[in-house]
Amino acid sequence: MPETPDWFESGISHIWLPYTQMKTAVPSLPVKSTDGVRLTLADGRQLIDGISSWWAAAHGYNHPHIIEAMKAQIDAMPHAMFGGMVNEPALTLARRLAAMLPGDLNRVFIAESGSVSVEVAMKMALQYYFNRGEKRTKFVHFRGTYHGDTLGTMAVCDPEEGMHGLFGDVLAKNLLTDLPRTAEQAEQFADFLKANAADVAAVITEPLVQGAGGMVFHTNDTLRWLREACDAAGVLLIVDEIFTGFYRTGSRFAIEQAGIVPDMVTLSKALSGGVSPLSACIARDEIFAAFYDDDPMKALMHGPTYMGHALGCAAANASLDLFEREDYAAKVHAIEGQLMAELAPCGFVENVKSVRVKGAIGVVQLHDASGLEKLKPEFVKRGVWVRPFRDIVYLTPPLVIGEDDLSALTHAIRDVLGA
Incomplete structure (x- = not known):
């Protein structure tokens, strides 16, 4: 040894x-x-x-391009609080992500870890309906799914997977079902979602690959069926691209292969090139509009200490440079x-x-x-x-x-x- x-x-x-x-x-x-x-x-x-x-x-x-960008940023400003202040790397990153993602996914919330970005998406979905006068408290999630290890994200993971089984009695009770993999299953899922829509804030899924659940694949049709079912039932769709984003499945984002626009997308991991903790939740304009109000209680009350982390955002911008150049x-x-x-x-x-x-x-x-x-x-x-x-x-x-x-x-x- x-x-x-x-x-x-x-x-x-x-x-x-x-x-x-x-x-x-x-x-x-x-x-x-x-x-x-x-x-x-x-x-x-x-x-x-x-x-x-x-x-x-x-x-x-x-990678020298990412390292050089981080060295320059750390000399100028590694981090400053994102409350009442903003910084150039974070705003540049937000603009670039909005331009890269399809449709009107234009509002970017920058946090530190993937689990937190999913928590933020779930919180946005809940408050979206609260702000509209509706109390929807459930999420639809799927067997074989993993979205993180925090309490909120554990509640939308597969409870039978085993890793989080000990906590079943204390986690929020959501609606677990199977991913629709055939046209018949898609019809069944659409009926299931309509029947529960009054209680459901969002459907949450991993696109094309269920990663930590065992690297199980599904087709583009599944994503399209989920989008159609959510539209028909008036339910939001959250797509977790933390694993699949940035070409892991072959395209820049997995949702591009299905041609859908979710209501929220979460990103992390390759976002910074794997050199800095960083994540983002990107929401459509309609979601943001439900928070944009004279009433301060309708604001999104969430703000990690290292939100908009300048050093991490500089790494992410350099990472995006590489994705765009090559x-x-x-x-x-x-x-x-x-x-x-x-x-x-x-x-x-x-x-x-x-x-x-x-x-x-x-x-x-x-x-x-x-x-x-x-x-x-x-x-x-x-x-x-x-x-x-x-x-x-x-x-x-x-x-x-x-x-x-x-x-x-x-x-x-x-x-x-x-x-």
Whole structure:
């Protein structure tokens, strides 16, 4: 076992790690630096990152354009409160996001984390109706869905998924159903929504891919059916693009593939290029209009301390520069083709249930996931960072990854599962 650095030995007993049973956990790997698609460990070993730091490092690590923008911003002003004051990076980011998104998604609320952006969208939906004199308190959400770990977002995750099962009795009670995947199911969902519309503020969904719920895909038709059902029932539609936004599924935003305009969209992760906590909730003009009033009680009373974080917004503007300058759709198309070709042989492995690919997402689902934890160190031995969960081994590599590095990831999966 390689020696661990002093900072690891002295600090690990004081940290509380995410999604981890600390008593039985395999020791975490100490990372000392990053570059491109590689993570360098404290002992000098390098791992090709197949996860993009939870899907965020779309441009790879330490991209010079983003780093230079952050250095310039930190010299000028890392942050100033967003209450009664604004800053150029935040307003520029808001203008650019409004221009990028379809329709009249024009009002941008900038926060720090993805979960908070979803909380803000839910709060906007509730107050939208409160301000109109209607008390609607429910959300419709779907099996297999994940939207965050805060109390509000846990209440619109799949309660049977297990991660939040302990909290079922204390969470808000919403309306759980299945995503409509056929025309018949779409009709059933539309009837269900109409029957409950008087109590429902919004439908919330992940577009095209249910990420943390197991990387389960659905079609553009599903998104169109949700939009049509919401319109018919007079219910708002929130689309959570935190995972799918910025070319992960092949287009700039997943909603573009379906040609819909939600009432609110949430963004995070690749928004800042994975270098700074940052998120945004973008609302349509009609939503904003319900808050725009002489009555101060109709204002949206929400304001994170680091809202409009100037340093994070500078990183996000630099990240948008890269998305605009380079052909990321072509990059993802090439990744998709390579994932399809190189993961396909996994389908012949006895324990593999299915292999599926969407954009820069490659998934190998297993029949028996009982030994999943034992796979992680096997990937490290092969010089790659792959982090299986639930019953899947998956790849969401940086969108700038080269063919050889992507092959190293796919071949590692084939080798480990084959063994």
